Amino acid sequence: DTEVTQTPKHLVMGMTNKKSLKCEQHMGHRAMYWYKQKAKKPPELMFVYSYEKLSINESVPSRFSPECPNSSLLNLHLHALQPEDSALYLCASSQRQSSNQPQHFGDGTRLSIL
């Protein structure tokens, strides 16, 4: 069973659209992550939230806007994306943002930009 739930599973959008990706976990984890993954490549870290506060922003373009409304939810708002932004977007969570904590991943949202 997937303990980290991501919706939608697939998303096709135009470059002028605004959409949001959602991620939810009910494991009591206080660190949540967004990754971007291209086919047959490793995940690239985008953002980290720790206790609902943005902890790490890996110089991600402003067309990606993260939001953490509460400890269980993580959103990624998308606006004016480019074709190169087409990828699998993975959400993950861990008990804390500390080095010994393994991450639990969702199934991802496969995003296609037309």
Add this chain to the structure above:
Amino acid sequence: AQTVTQSQPEMSVQEAETVTLSCTYDTSESDYYLFWYKQPPSRQMILVIRQEAYKQQNATENRFSVNFQKAAKSFSLKISDSQLGDAAMYFCAYHKLVFGAGTILRVKS
């Protein structure tokens, strides 16, 4: 900056045989954690095994074990009695969210 290198883009193993996936890393830290994650095709990424650098004993989880050589900065994954369900992409990861390029493992029946 820390780096993680997986030098084997693809590996193949016969069902029931043993295979070893390689991983090396570079760090100036003395205390850290290393992970192996498995990502089956179109499935979620899951943790396979974790190693704490200050522990000399190699981690083991059922058919999965690691060969951790701290001085050589090497962290290989051994899969014994390979099964068809082991077919996946395997990522080695350093604790500060740094992933290797991945190794695709194919299991032949």
